[in-house]
Amino acid sequence: MKVSDDIAFVGVNDHRIDLFEGQYDVREIGMSYNSYVILDQKVAVMDSVDAAFRDEWFANLDQVLGDSKPDYLVVHHMEPDHSANIAAFMDRYPEAQVVSSAQSFKMMQAYFGVDYSDRGVVVKQGSTLKLGKHTLSFVAAPQVHWPEVMFSYDETDKVLFSADAFGKFGALDVEDDWVTNARSYYFGIVGKFGKNVQMALSKVAGCYVKAICPLHGPVLTGDLSRYLRLYDTWSSYRPEQSGVTLAYTSVYGHTKEAVRELEAKLRDGGATVATFDLARDDMAQALASAFRYDRLVLATTTYANSYFPFMHTFVTDLVEHNYQNRTVGMVENGSWMPVAAKQMREALEGLPNIAFAHNVVTLKGALNDDSRGQLDALAKELLA
Numbered sequence: 001m002k003v004s005d006d007i008a009f010v011g012v013n014d015h016r017i018d019l020f021e022g023q024y025d026v027r028e029i030g031m032s033y034n035s036y037v038i039l040d041q042k043v044a045v046m047d048s049v050d051a052a053f054r055d056e057w058f059a060n061l062d063q064v065l066g067d068s069k070p071d072y073l074v075v076h077h078m079e080p081d082h083s084a085n086i087a088a089f090m091d092r093y094p095e096a097q098v099v100s101s102a103q104s105f106k107m108m109q110a111y112f113g114v115d116y117s118d119r120g121v122v123v124k125q126g127s128t129l130k131l132g133k134h135t136l137s138f139v140a141a142p143q144v145h146w147p148e149v150m151f152s153y154d155e156t157d158k159v160l161f162s163a164d165a166f167g168k169f170g171a172l173d174v175e176d177d178w179v180t181n182a183r184s185y186y187f188g189i190v191g192k193f194g195k196n197v198q199m200a201l202s203k204v205a206g207c208y209v210k211a212i213c214p215l216h217g218p219v220l221t222g223d224l225s226r227y228l229r230l231y232d233t234w235s236s237y238r239p240e241q242s243g244v245t246l247a248y249t250s251v252y253g254h255t256k257e258a259v260r261e262l263e264a265k266l267r268d269g270g271a272t273v274a275t276f277d278l279a280r281d282d283m284a285q286a287l288a289s290a291f292r293y294d295r296l297v298l299a300t301t302t303y304a305n306s307y308f309p310f311m312h313t314f315v316t317d318l319v320e321h322n323y324q325n326r327t328v329g330m331v332e333n334g335s336w337m338p339v340a341a342k343q344m345r346e347a348l349e350g351l352p353n354i355a356f357a358h359n360v361v362t363l364k365g366a367l368n369d370d371s372r373g374q375l376d377a378l379a380k381e382l383l384a
């Protein structure tokens with residue numbers, strides 16, 4: 001695949017993977033690890049791929065390079081899904097140099113037992129690398145997603161190499177909705193670092209970009225404003241749309257029944273609603289939905305003097321990803337001493353600009369007239 005006359009895609013699709021980064025379920029859609037080659041007087045390879053795909057990557061490189069040899073391996077990010085084959089590359093191409101941030105070279109020492117400083121070009125914010133017709137300008141993008149991350153911008157073809165930013169879950173040969181899997185990827189992987197994403201975006205705001213080449217997912221071309229607008233919204237923690245996420249766990253079905261009634265009341269009132277059973281549905285999509293919409297309801301049981309484990313994971317995810325600027329309602333169930341709502345509120349209280357719904361729904365087992373009245377009140381409050 002060509003990105004431009006001089007830039008080729010040499011990445012791979014991974015359909016063997018079950019959990020990306022050890023936690024994100026991609027069994028149905030797989031994952032891509034993107035790598036690119038810039039063919040010029042000096043040849044630059046942009047990042048490597050996951051360790052399991054070394055041979056396929058080398059075969060892709062051979063096809064694009066023909067008789068030429070790469071002069072540089074540009075390393076934008078040291079996470080092993082992109083960096084695993086640096087040592088193999090350096091062995092295969094003994095004349096090549098690694099181009100990366102100072103911190104990356106330290107990480108190479110940690111991963112490969114050698115830092116390649118004798119074959120390295122250290123770049124930082126504002127550094128340039130002339131390849132011939134093409135010149136790469138480097139942009140420091142710390143914490144998008146790790147601290148050593150760099151973007152680079154090819155001034156000639158107006159291509160932004162954006163590391164993990166603008167990536168998504170899913171292999172390139174799977175048809176899916178970009179925004180669904182880009183949103184869950186963003187909030188799962190990069191979402192904690194919104195300020196850093198904003199800073200990185202501001203550094204490239206003045207660049208005219210024709211194509212964005214991320215390390216996962218498709219090359220983005222055409223009207224890029226949609227992608228840039230979404231990234232601005234996501235990284236500034238603004239809700240993307242009006243709507244309610246209902247995230248619940250249920251042991252014997254009573255909490256689920258309450259959630260279904262609340263869902264119906266909210267829909268009847270005109271709200272967009274997305275409901276997730278946290279024990280069965282994709283937690284990453286539930287988290288992304290919580291960020292997508294402006295209101296969230298957490299419904300769960302009291303469990304071992306705390307609240308149910310899957311909800312615990314979800315609430316921890318919200319806290320760790322700096323959830324903010326939303327309204328949160330709660331439905332709790334507990335047969336003798338319900339404490340879930342109180343404890344979830346305590347867990348979320350330190351987050352910025354969270355408004356808790358005044359009406360908390362408490363069940364002590366099955367729904368009854370009293371708890372149905374509470375559901376009515378919560379629905380009305382959320383719809384107001």
Ligand code: FEO
Pocket residue numbers: 077079081082145146164215216
């Ligand atoms: Fe795709 Fe942060 O590595």
